[in-house]
Structures are given as structure tokens and as C-alpha cells.
Amino acid sequence: MGRYVLRRLLQLIPVFFGTTFLIYCLVWAVPGDPFASKCGERGCPDSYVQLMTEKYHLDQSVFVQYYHYMLNLLHGDFGETYGGVQISSLISEAYPNTVKLAIVALIIEGVIGLTAGVLSGLRRNGFLDNLVLVSTLFLIALPIFVTGFVLQWLLGVQWGIVSPTVSSDVPFNELILPGFVLGSLSMAYIARLARTSIAENRRGDYVRTAIAKGLPMRRVVGIHLLRNSLIPVVTYLGTDLGALMGGAIITEGIFGINGIGRQVYQAIVTKEGATVVGIVVILVMVYLLMNLVVDILYAVLDPRIRYG
Amino acid sequence: MSNLTVSEPESQAQGQPTGRLLEVEDLRVEFRTQDGVAKVINGVTYHVNAGETLAVLGESGSGKSVTAQSIMGILDTPPGFVTGGQIRFHGDDMLKMDAEERRKIRGHGIAMVFQDALSALNPVYRIGFQIGEQFRIRQGMSRKDAKQRSIEMLDQVKIPHARQRINDYPHQFSGGMRQRVMIAMSLALDPEVLIADEPTTALVVTVQAQIMDLLAELQRERQMGMILITHDLGVVADVADRIAVMYAGRIVEEANVYDLYAQPAHPYTVGLLNSIPRLDEKGQELRTIKGLPPSLLKIPSGCPFHPRCPRAQQICVDEVPALRQVGPHRASACHFAEEVMAGG
């Protein structure tokens, strides 16, 4: 088991550098003037350009730039925005909000998705099953910003049940609606995944054995069936958490949450290259680590992998 | 149109349940599918008593496993439906019982061992947990006691180092060991009848012999009734007391082991026995039964075996032969059983 983890960690490293380098190139190495929109219509003063070029090694090859950049990163120095704001502080202000939102979304999508999926998987072709099938299909088909938009307008503005935007201290209860919107696609997917998994496993030989042993149905389903069926669902939830922590650009935008998604979007639009790269580095690292955690989780849940 | 029961004359005299342990009478089962209704079991009758082994012999598609599943009550209910007959345990018809009563019989009165232990055991739980479940849930034992009893069960099925292996997962055992685990699990509640559905088919021949010996020994010790479902004539010869041969959802011959092998009374049995390759016939062509088993959606009229039978005549196409007595303690469903027995 330990060797497995080590091997995965080693695989992780080149991927980490590969992805961050890719983004770095996209942001900095594309032909074009990085200062184009910085200083208004007149263009930037030469001294400024000189300063920036030296600071960020813009006159040297992209590999050198990248190297210096990563070196700084390891010291915790994410650099500054063009306006002089410490990027690391931007990140540390915004990231906790994203994490909060991610957790709320995960809980909502997990609870609703699982319940719907398990119930409909157990009773195929009933009314509930068809309801779940249709509603999940619908949720999958709606682009997230439409869902967000409509719900925000309906619940926030039209009916006034919730506040349409989230206040700056980001309390958990206000995150329920955004969490729901953010998790809507995954919720649908989880319900379907659980449903299929349960329906498949139900025909499994070990379920038949459990019944033949004379165990009560409650136990056959609750202990034997669920434990096996939910393995793919749990691992999916794990990967989804990684994706959720990658920032919900749209949801944060619609509901006015100051999270990492919003920050990175602003940075892209204002061509704050250093911010973009800095945030992406964090996101990629979190994503890769979450993948590793999920792989470990999978081994924990399924002993065939552990002792295979 | 029912098949007669066979064997002891006492049963016919009284016409009453005779205290047989497990009795299947005129069972009929259908599978309703998109392609039509498949008549999988068409009037099967057999029984088993304490301390004896009944072997149910047949090819895939003959209905032998479905009968066993109906007895246990684990038939997939759509698409399978029991449409007639009785299954009596200690004289009570289980088909008329409610679900909870039937459930109590499982494991405790009648237990089942399946063919593929790897898929029949739950892969994510330790075997100690799976065996112990029977003690904990059905007998209310404590965890500690259940664990102790489980180790004892593993000892009984001759698994070495039981105390350590109790904590292993199914996939950590070899095929033969896994089958022993399954046997241990099924015998945990000391059932009166054990149904073994092709228990050795997935195993290597040498291991097959070990498992069959184990089953025979356990049966003797506990005086269990055993129904052994198989397609393998070799396995049957050693272990069975009586044999029921099934074809297309019917019993076509029933006899005790010696009589069946010495003097088969049905052309299908003759074909099966003849098809066993023999060392002293080396160099000659293998003998076969022409044709294939029928599709259960469209069973041939009359005797279902007639398309493949070398003796088939018009009556075989027109009339379904009843399972009738053709000797003391034996029966055959063939219009020409006597001729077959005479070796024609």
C-alpha cells in the first residue's frame, strides 16, 4: 500500500510541472504585448516596462522565466499584481470562500443525489424511478449559468426567499442556493450513477447468497448491497470535491462570492498574468492531491485492490 | 397431467405427507421474457430424506438450478414465476407461506451452496464477518462468540490456520478453499437439507474430489439430506444414493445409483452414459447425442427428447410420456422404457 502511494506521488510530480508550465506558456509566452491593456491608451512608460521586464525575466526564454517563477513559488512568493497587490494575500482571502462553497455543494449533491439514486435503484420502473430519471436528465441538460440565473431570479428576486447575492463574510446558510446550483450537474450524475450501480449489483451473486442465508431484506440491502454499490459513487464524490475546489467561476460570479474562481476570471480578463498562473498552480496542486486521495480511498473501500 | 412420485410404496397407499424431509411436487415454473414465455420447469417431482443424497443430473437449460432456486425462494421474480405445484418442507407447503416464514427456513432448515464461490461471497467483507453474520443476526450471539463459532466452522471444513484466515477476504483464498468457506457458511446454522448447486464445476479435478469427500463426510455426521445438482456423471457415481435425470424441465428418469448405471431406462440416460469417453475404447469415434437441447420457448410436442432420440416413433411425437414406475424404486418417462432397459 505504501509503495502504491509513493508511486502515485512520483507520477504526480511531472504532471504538476507539466500542467503549470502549460498554463505559464499560455499566459506569458503567447506573442503579443503583455502590457497592452495595463496603462491605458498611451501605453506604459519605458521605465515601467524596463522594471517589469527585469523583475519577471521577460526578455529571457520561457523556460528560464518558468524556472524563476517556480523557485519563488517554493518560497511562498507568488509575486504581485501589476497594481502591486500581493497575490498570495489575494489567494488567501478568496480561497477559504471557495472551499466553503465546495463543501456545501458536496454535501447537498451527495445527500440528494445518493438518496434519489438509491431509492430509484431499488425500485426500478416505479414512479419515483421515472421521476428521478427525468429530473436528472433535465438538470444535466441545463447549462449551469441558466440554472443559476433562473433560480437566483426566482428565489432571490421574484419570491424573495433568499438573498440574491452572498454577503462578504460568506455565512454558510447563504451558500445553500449557490451550493445547490454548483452541485446541480453532479447531483444528477450521482443519482444516475448510484441508480445504475445498485441496479447492477442487485443481480449480483453475493446478493443472492445473502438472501439464501435467510438474512432480512433490510440487512441484505443495507449491509451487502449498498457497501458494494456505493464504491463508485464515493470515489466520484472525491474527484468532484477536487473539481469543486477548482473554483466555480460561474456560480461565484452570479452570486457575488469572492472566491478563487472569480479572482481568476478577473485576472484573465485584465491580463494579470502572474495572478492567473499563481492561482492555477494552487488549483492544479489541489486537484492532483485530491486525485491521489481518491485513489487511496478506492483502495480502502475495495479490499480487492488493497490485497490484490 | 402430473408425474407420479416414485419410490416407497407407502406413499401411494396413504396419499398423505409421509414426513419426508423435503418434497417437490409437480412444480411448474415459467420465465416471461420479451421473446415469449419459456416453460422452464414442467411438472417436476422429487424428494429427499434425512441422511440421503439425491443427485439431480442434467445439461444447462434442463431446469435443475431453477428448481433449486425455487425451493430456496431465490428465483428472480420477474421474469420467473412459479405457476403450479407444491414444495413441502416437513409437510408444509412453502409456496403458501408468507415471506417471513420462508425466510426463517433459509439457512436454518434448508441451506444452499453455489457454484462460483468468488462471486457468491461478498468481496468487501472478511469471511469471519460473513460466516459470523449467521450467528450474530439469526441466533443473537455476541461478536466474540460468533467469531469463535466461525473459527470452529472453518476447522470443520478443514481450512488450516483457521484462526488467522478468519480475517481474510474471499479473494485471498484459492478456489477450493473458497468453496470450503462457502460450505462452512451454509452449515453454520446446522440445516437439515443442503442443496449444492454444481459445487465443484469451477474447480480442478483433484480439488473436486476433496470437496465431494468433504460434503459426504459432513452429510454423514449431520445426517443431512443433500440435493446435489450437477451435470457431471463422474461426480455423481461416488456420492449419490438416488439420481433424478432432468431434460427440458422434466424428470425423465429416477432410480438409485446402481440401477441407473447398470440398466438405464431412458434413451437420454443411455446417451449420457455412452458419451463418457472410455480408455479401453481409445482410437474409436466419440459417441454423441445428436442435436441440441430444445429452446425452452418452443419445447417439442410429445416427448421433448423425440427430435434427438434414436428410438423415436409417432407416439413419441403425439403423447407426452408420463413418469411411470418401471421397477421397484425406479421410474422413467419413456413410452419404450422396458425396451430400453432390456438393452435394445
Place this chain on the structure above:
Amino acid sequence: MGDPTVSSMVTAAPGGASTIAGIEEPVSSGAAAPERRDKPRGLWGDAWRDLRRKPLFWISATIILLLLAMAAFPGLFTSVDPTHGDLSRSREGPSADAWFGYDVQGQDVFARIIYGTRASIVVSILATVGTALIGGAIGVLGGFRGGWADALLSRIADIFFGLPFLLGAIVILFTFNTPGSNKSTLNIELLVVTALVVLSWPLSMRIMRSSVLSAKHADYVLAARALGAGSGRIIFRHLIPNCLAPLLVYSTILIGSFIGAEATLAYLGVGLRSPVISWGIMIADSQEYIRVSPQLLLFPASFVVIAVLSFVTLGEAVREALDPKLR
């Protein structure tokens, strides 16, 4: 063998192997031969037969054909010029002349939706084809070759996989297609397609690779090799036809999700934009007016939903038809 499933019971006859030694193949003209049996069909034939029966398949297929017709021949559905704007009719509601009313610039919404079908669908289909081809090819290569080639290709896929979709798309599109730069319709569309393909090929690759990995060890591949087949023949004649199913299902669903993605990117301002007409653009433009003229959002959004639903439903129907476990 396990428990006898219905299919094993019911199809015991044609080609079913008996476990008792030496049962012969059926003689074609037996004495009392049973009725004529269906020809054995194979996976795709069986799947088609199943598919034909499902009403959902026909419904979604019809809708998709309709959409394709709208994309190819918009003139059949409307005679109005979608770019002609009459400001005096700005934001008018539905009427007999204009079934969906007019947008902010006085353009006929219905006409715009019809003409917008082309961009939305073409971009999605092109992107899906690209993803399937590239991802599929790399997946076959990696899966078949194994060893260091496979490890390298998988790591490269991981690198692209690590890029969050939306983020990556925004960066790519923004870098190459900054707002304000005037690019042609074709250019913009191609760029969006490229961005979508670049971000989606890893998943396609993984799906194909895993099919190939399991098929590689199958007996029919061994048999082909023993008969002297070279790698190329094995790949094209044997592996690919048998590994296509999961990729096909995924691709069908992918078209649907790309339609949604295009809409999302347009909403963010980095996707297709004028002079292209697309549903996403229409939804994006309707944002500010949602309170007063919600129909400007609803009509294009409904079309997006219907289109995505049709493709996803089709994909699900195909998946169920191809899934041997559900037989």
C-alpha cells in the same frame, strides 16, 4: 457459469455449448428439425434491434434530425433575415409575424434561433469528432503499445486533464481571441472547437485505452496473431470495431455537453461572438433584460436544453442497447 440467466435458458439452442462431452453441431436437415431460427446477429445487429424498439430513441433521433436540418437549411424554416434589426420593434413580445418576438436590436428571435442552430451544432459536432479521433487514436496507441509509450502518453493526458475545463477554455480563448480583435466567423468557430478538443481529448483517450487494454488479451486477438496478422491489421480489423462502443456512447453524450459548453463560454464572453449567431450568444445578450423580457432568455435556453436532452437521451439509449449486461 453462475446462476442461469434468462438469456442462457432461452437461447440454449443456437450455438449454445453443452457441458456434456460430445454433443454435435445441429445437422441442418434433422429428422424432426425445429422451426427456422434467426441468424446470429452480433453486437451491433442486436443493439440495432433493441434500439429500434425504444420510443425514446426515435424521439431523440427525430429531434436531432430536425436540428440538423435547421442547421443545414435554415431557409426552410424561416424566410426572415436574422441580422436585420428594426429598432422600433425592440423587445416586442411574440406575435403572428414573429413567433418568438424581437430581441433588443429588433431582430427576429425565431429567425436567430434557427440560424443559430448552425453554429451551436456544427461547433459541437466538430469538437466531438475531433475529440474522438484524437483521443481515440492516442488511446489505441497507448493501450496497444503498452510500456513506456503508454506511460508517456498517459502522463501527457494527465497534464491536460489537470487543467480545469472552464479555466483552461477561458485562458486559451482569451489569449488567442481577445475581445476587440476582429476575427472572422470561421476563425472564431475554429478556435472554440480547438479549445474544446484540447481540453476534452484526455477523457476520450482514457476510455479508448481502457477498452483496448481489456480487449488486447482477448482470445480473438491471440488467434489473429497466431494466424500471422500484423499489428496494423489487428488494430484496425479487430480491436477498433470491438472497442468502439464505450467511445461511441461517450461521444454522443459529449455533443450534448459541448452545446452547453458553447453556451457557457458565450455567456462568459470568450466563446463565439458577433458576427456569429448562436444560442449561447443569444442567452448571454439576454442577461440584462431578464426581468423585463424573460422570453429573450427562455427561448434560446429551451432550445439548448432540448438539443442537449436529445443527444444525451440518444447516448443513453445507445448505451443501454450496447450493454451486454442488460440483455
